[in-house]
Amino acid sequence: MKASKFFFKTYKEVPKEAQTPSHILMHRAGMIQKLASGIYNYLPLALRALKKIENIIREELDKRGCQEVLMPAVQPAELWEESGRWKYYGPELLRFKDRKNSDYCLGPTHEEVVTDMARKILTSYKQLPLNIYQIQTKFRDEIRPRFGLMRGREFIMKDAYSFDISEEDAKESYKLMYEAYNAVFTRMNLKFKPVDAATGAIGGDMSHEFQVLAETGEDEILSCSKCSYCANIEKAVSGNELKKADLSKRKELAEVSTPGKKTIDEVSGFLKIEPAMLIKTIIYLVDDNPVAVLVRGNEEANEAKIQAFLGANAITPADDNTVKSVTGAEVGFAGPIGLKQKITIIADRQIYEDTGYACGANKTDYHITRVDPERDFTPAHVADITFAKEGDRCPNCKDGVLEKYRGIEVGQVFYLGKKYSAPMNCTFLDSTGKEQVAVMGCYGIGVSRTMASAIEQNHDDNGIIWPAAIAPFEAAVIPIQLNDEAVFGTAEKIYKNLITAGVDVFLDDRNERAGFKFNDADLIGFPLQIICGSRSIEKGKVEVKIRKTGEKKEIDIENITETIKDLLLTL
RNA sequence: CGGGAUGUAGCCUAGUGGCUAAGGCGCCUGCUUUGGGAGCAGGAGACCGAAGGUUCGAGUCCUUCUAUCCCGACCA
Numbered sequence: 001m002k003a004s005k006f007f008f009k010t011y012k013e014v015p016k017e018a019q020t021p022s023h024i025l026m027h028r029a030g031m032i033q034k035l036a037s038g039i040y041n042y043l044p045l046a047l048r049a050l051k052k053i054e055n056i057i058r059e060e061l062d063k064r065g066c067q068e069v070l071m072p073a074v075q076p077a078e079l080w081e082e083s084g085r086w087k088y089y090g091p092e093l094l095r096f097k098d099r100k101n102s103d104y105c106l107g108p109t110h111e112e113v114v115t116d117m118a119r120k121i122l123t124s125y126k127q128l129p130l131n132i133y134q135i136q137t138k139f140r141d142e143i144r145p146r147f148g149l150m151r152g153r154e155f156i157m158k159d160a161y162s163f164d165i166s167e168e169d170a171k172e173s174y175k176l177m178y179e180a181y182n183a184v185f186t187r188m189n190l191k192f193k194p195v196d197a198a199t200g201a202i203g204g205d206m207s208h209e210f211q212v213l214a215e216t217g218e219d220e221i222l223s224c225s226k227c228s229y230c231a232n233i234e235k236a237v238s239g240n241e242l243k244k245a246d247l248s249k250r251k252e253l254a255e256v257s258t259p260g261k262k263t264i265d266e267v268s269g270f271l272k273i274e275p276a277m278l279i280k281t282i283i284y285l286v287d288d289n290p291v292a293v294l295v296r297g298n299e300e301a302n303e304a305k306i307q308a309f310l311g312a313n314a315i316t317p318a319d320d321n322t323v324k325s326v327t328g329a330e331v332g333f334a335g336p337i338g339l340k341q342k343i344t345i346i347a348d349r350q351i352y353e354d355t356g357y358a359c360g361a362n363k364t365d366y367h368i369t370r371v372d373p374e375r376d377f378t379p380a381h382v383a384d385i386t387f388a389k390e391g392d393r394c395p396n397c398k399d400g401v402l403e404k405y406r407g408i409e410v411g412q413v414f415y416l417g418k419k420y421s422a423p424m425n426c427t428f429l430d431s432t433g434k435e436q437v438a439v440m441g442c443y444g445i446g447v448s449r450t451m452a453s454a455i456e457q458n459h460d461d462n463g464i465i466w467p468a469a470i471a472p473f474e475a476a477v478i479p480i481q482l483n484d485e486a487v488f489g490t491a492e493k494i495y496k497n498l499i500t501a502g503v504d505v506f507l508d509d510r511n512e513r514a515g516f517k518f519n520d521a522d523l524i525g526f527p528l529q530i531i532c533g534s535r536s537i538e539k540g541k542v543e544v545k546i547r548k549t550g551e552k553k554e555i556d557i558e559n560i561t562e563t564i565k566d567l568l569l570t571l
Numbered sequence: 572c573g574g575g576a577u578g579u580a581g582c583c584u585a586g587u588g589g590c591u592a593a594g595g596c597g598c599c600u601g602c603u604u605u606g607g608g609a610g611c612a613g614g615a616g617a618c619c620g621a622a623g624g625u626u627c628g629a630g631u632c633c634u635u636c637u638a639u640c641c642c643g644a645c646c647a
Contacts, residue, residue, distance in 0.1 A: 012596060012608070013583045017640055027582095037639065091572090092645070109647090143572070143645070157647055209647090218646095303644085316644075409647060446647030480606055515607035522607090533606055543606095 023148030038145025211407030226400025262332025464525030
């Protein structure tokens with residue numbers, strides 16, 4: 001491709017809405033344009049990178065027997081009613097009506113459609129295992145789209161779905177996809193970690209996320225310093241030993257007046273006790289039912305763990321009115337003893353490490369002290385519902401400590417079981433002629449997000465540093481003195497030879513000064529720059545600059561094609 | 572959805588209630604220049620987010636709407 005005819009434009013200025021490196025650089029390099037909040041045009045540079053990412057995914061999936069299909073972006077409500085998600089999905093699902101007033105939505109994911117597609121064809125166990133995937137535009141009406149392509153409302157996703165005879169087979173399919181994802185991100189030359197993950201609203205009981213490591217990542221990951229344990233902060237478990245409470249210190253309960261003291265800080269300051277010696281009581285709405293959650297005052301409730309433990313679809317902190325009717329007191333005085341309404345109580349296991357806590361009295365302006373969790377109340381559930389922390393023991397090997405990383409979730413694999421196949425009646429006949437429900441898994445890669453995360457992880461002050469495997473172009477030929485026939489002729493010849501050799505190459509034939517072109521090349525991030533200047537060409541050489549290291553080498557013109565191909569293998 | 576902020580040319584910004592809305596980047600023409608975002612000269616490009624209102628007079632003040640961004644809860 002010649003620069004003079006290429007549809008792109010670079011910018012020196014940073015648009016004020018762009019905050020994060022990938023967003024700024026994709027805009028400055030002329031890769032994307034915003035059309036609306038969270039909705040972008042992909043210009044040729046971006047599309048080239050996207051296609052490369054897509055092709056790597058295709059190759060790795062096809063190699064493992066997956067088959068590509070294409071499902072519609074527009075989906076009828078009936079299917080979502082069948083799975084039950086029309087009710088549960090919430091406003092993130094963009095719904096609309098057609099001219100006949102029928103309900104439709106833009107697909108945020110395709111479990112319903114793919115299950116429907118599969119059940120129309122699946123009749124026999126002989127057709128399994130089956131794994132079908134697509135690469136397609138998804139729409140999720142995010143509350144807050146941000147960071148350019150990192151969290152768009154419209155985005156490109158590869159989604160795959162496996163169907164198996166049995167749970168054991170389904171877990172094999174899951175493992176195969178786990179391997180495929182490792183292969184995909186390894187080929188893209190990204191630094192990433194597969195991590196244990198919470199399953200969220202999609203459900204199922206086994207899941208891993210693939211996290212590209214980057215400082216700007218929105219997710220926190222805890223990873224063992226010694227073994228391979230690695231988990232999302234939502235899921236990570238502390239391996240620290242629980243202490244045993246010293247019950248000889250038990251004392252009688254006492255009610256104390258704590259006028260206007262509501263927060264942990266206020267109460268612990270007022271009563272002159274450590275925050276850890278308070279039992280924080282938070283009222284949540286779990287699938288619309290109030291639940292009291294108890295954690296030590298120095299801990300945070302981990303909503304993902306609570307949701308997973310209770311097998312709930314949704315969990316949100318209760319509004320003030322609910323809190324008042326449940327506790328009979330103003331917000332800030334809730335406690336496990338003497339709740340006005342009988343509701344489910346779930347306690348973190350750490351509260352049994354001590355005795356003599358303070359907690360709300362369910363009476364405005366009063367707290368109870370000297371509380372002993374074993375003696376004074378009986379929660380319905382005791383579980384790990386707080387966050388593991390950096391420095392905690394590893395729960396797996398008990399030897400290493402947990403280290404914290406930030407990551408961008410670019411892929412996730414889920415074991416679904418029969419969550420969709422059962423309600424949607426996706427069945428087949430087994431070898432004994434008995435009807436069985438297919439066992440499913442689902443597997444996503446955010447394609448556009450992967451592109452953004454590659455930039456997020458690989459850039460410097462001058463621009464993008466593409467891994468060669470997903471760069472829009474592998475190399476740029478940059479002639480310096482355009483009106484010098486020897487220079488321009490050499491550049492064109494190198495360009496043509498590289499194309500013949502199958503290298504994805506860009507010729508910057510624009511009538512601009514050298515510095516201008518160098519800056520653009522650094523910004524766009526070609527892994528290699530082939531600089532053709534009269535000084536080198538007189539010696540039969542050209543300069544090759546490696547974007548990643550900044551290193552420049554003089555290379556004989558006659559060997560240039562081979563040299564470039566060899567260098568690309570290292571990038 | 573709660574909290575905060577901002578809408579002036581393709582992009583970044585300036586603009587005390589007062590004449591024809593200013594500058595930089597970018598764009599077009601000409602000359603010059605060609606190894607790290609060149610110089611000179613000329614030129615095009617804005618109903619100042621929208622609608623109301625206050626005022627002799629509104630980019631500037633008020634109201635409503637709308638869009639965008641940032642901080643929180645969701646997700647690839």
